[in-house]
Amino acid sequence: MGKVSDISAYYGIVIHRDFVPLFADERYAQMFGYDSAEDIMALPSLLELIAEDDRDEAISAYEAVMSGQARPKVRVYENYNRDGEQFSVLTIDHLTEWQGKPALQITLVDFSPQIAAEKKLQQSEQRYRLLTESSLQGIMVHRFFEPLYCNQAMANILGYDSPEAVLKLDSLLSIIPEENQQQAIQLHERLIQGEVDSNSVVTENVRRDGTSAWLHISEAVVKWNGIPAVQSLMMDVTQQHHDQRRLEFQANHDPLTGLMNRRSMSETLTEEFAISKRSLQPLCCILLDIDNFKQINDRFGHSAGDEALRLFAIESLKVLRNGDYLCRWGGEEFLLLLPNTVQEQALLIADRVREHLAELEVTKDEHKFSTTVSLGLAMLTSYDSSPEALVARADSALYIAKERGKNRVELAPQVYEL
Numbered sequence: 001m002g003k004v005s006d007i008s009a010y011y012g013i014v015i016h017r018d019f020v021p022l023f024a025d026e027r028y029a030q031m032f033g034y035d036s037a038e039d040i041m042a043l044p045s046l047l048e049l050i051a052e053d054d055r056d057e058a059i060s061a062y063e064a065v066m067s068g069q070a071r072p073k074v075r076v077y078e079n080y081n082r083d084g085e086q087f088s089v090l091t092i093d094h095l096t097e098w099q100g101k102p103a104l105q106i107t108l109v110d111f112s113p114q115i116a117a118e119k120k121l122q123q124s125e126q127r128y129r130l131l132t133e134s135s136l137q138g139i140m141v142h143r144f145f146e147p148l149y150c151n152q153a154m155a156n157i158l159g160y161d162s163p164e165a166v167l168k169l170d171s172l173l174s175i176i177p178e179e180n181q182q183q184a185i186q187l188h189e190r191l192i193q194g195e196v197d198s199n200s201v202v203t204e205n206v207r208r209d210g211t212s213a214w215l216h217i218s219e220a221v222v223k224w225n226g227i228p229a230v231q232s233l234m235m236d237v238t239q240q241h242h243d244q245r246r247l248e249f250q251a252n253h254d255p256l257t258g259l260m261n262r263r264s265m266s267e268t269l270t271e272e273f274a275i276s277k278r279s280l281q282p283l284c285c286i287l288l289d290i291d292n293f294k295q296i297n298d299r300f301g302h303s304a305g306d307e308a309l310r311l312f313a314i315e316s317l318k319v320l321r322n323g324d325y326l327c328r329w330g331g332e333e334f335l336l337l338l339p340n341t342v343q344e345q346a347l348l349i350a351d352r353v354r355e356h357l358a359e360l361e362v363t364k365d366e367h368k369f370s371t372t373v374s375l376g377l378a379m380l381t382s383y384d385s386s387p388e389a390l391v392a393r394a395d396s397a398l399y400i401a402k403e404r405g406k407n408r409v410e411l412a413p414q415v416y417e418l
């Protein structure tokens, strides 16, 4: 069966004058549950086919059209067939002539199937709402970031009072940080176009009050009002995200000074060593050791020693350039790594650090004191086979600086060079 005949099954015609039937086709008869058009023609009045409550309106509409007061128009009615089953029709009036006198021709289109399909869709959406409204997981449906559905948990996650407040947003892009929006748009398009079935990411979103919420988002395509849309299931993992960041920070930093720790610097050393070897860029390593630190602890107490370590860490950073690294290598020893820096430059920097730290006054409780540092500098050579070899040469230079009276910078002996 073609589409046209499917439609014509819902399409009937009747002509009447003062509701007395003058012509009816078979489809019209079937719509109202009659066996044939003849049964319609046998009716004294078509008003019998119209629900009692609608009859007055039908009569005045008829009179208005026939008298020329109203133009023929399209109307929608709910009708009942002979078996009491409701059906929905769209009627189109035409003024016509029947046997030389004016009459009204009505074309009826039964659109009950469409209404039934829509109801089914509404019911399935109703079920979806019932299932998701009480979910503790944030659930949202959107199409090209236009919000279509949002449950209470989602509104809570984003800091809105109600789902309605979220649905009022013109675009959900406003809850995505600007730098992530392009990626979000691309992901959405890939989903809608069926290039991927689903995706799952942990990403930053913006709450109503402007604070960050880290969300685990799983997305998949669903049909919403019969048209593809994206359903996002969201879980607030902000706390876990911060915990993880804190653990990562703790794993890589010294708790006393906040500087990189030895473990983290070892990784950086390995990377910078490889880069320098590959690209033949200069790399300098400086070991810095606070002079007479034992005495400081002994005279002013361990916490005064800690204060000196903290201050020297902060103040050394001020002298270094962007791209230089500083770590607490251990005890009262710091390691400075200067990528893309030749020995002459590194020597200047080392001396600047030494001078700057020597000028400082450490204050702890009633104590005020100053101290100096010694530094050993080594520049990477082709004979350094590992990062450890480079550090070992800087350590030798530091030893010489201590031997030669402290408060000075010494260069590593180029013992391996031929």
Ligand SMILES: Nc1nc2c(ncn2[C@@H]2O[C@H](COP(=O)(O)OP(=O)(O)OP(=O)(O)O)[C@@H](O)[C@H]2O)c(=O)[nH]1
Pocket: 256, 289, 290, 291, 292, 293, 294, 295, 297, 301, 302, 303, 304, 305, 306, 309, 330, 331, 332, 402, 406
């Ligand atoms: N307050 C404090 N002291 C520390 C810390 N780590 C190491 N030390 C102390 O640093 C001191 C280092 O002493 P030494 O190795 O003899 O070195 P020094 O006294 O600086 O002597 P030179 O290096 O020859 O100038 C020791 O007393 C350690 O206990 C720390 O985190 N805090």
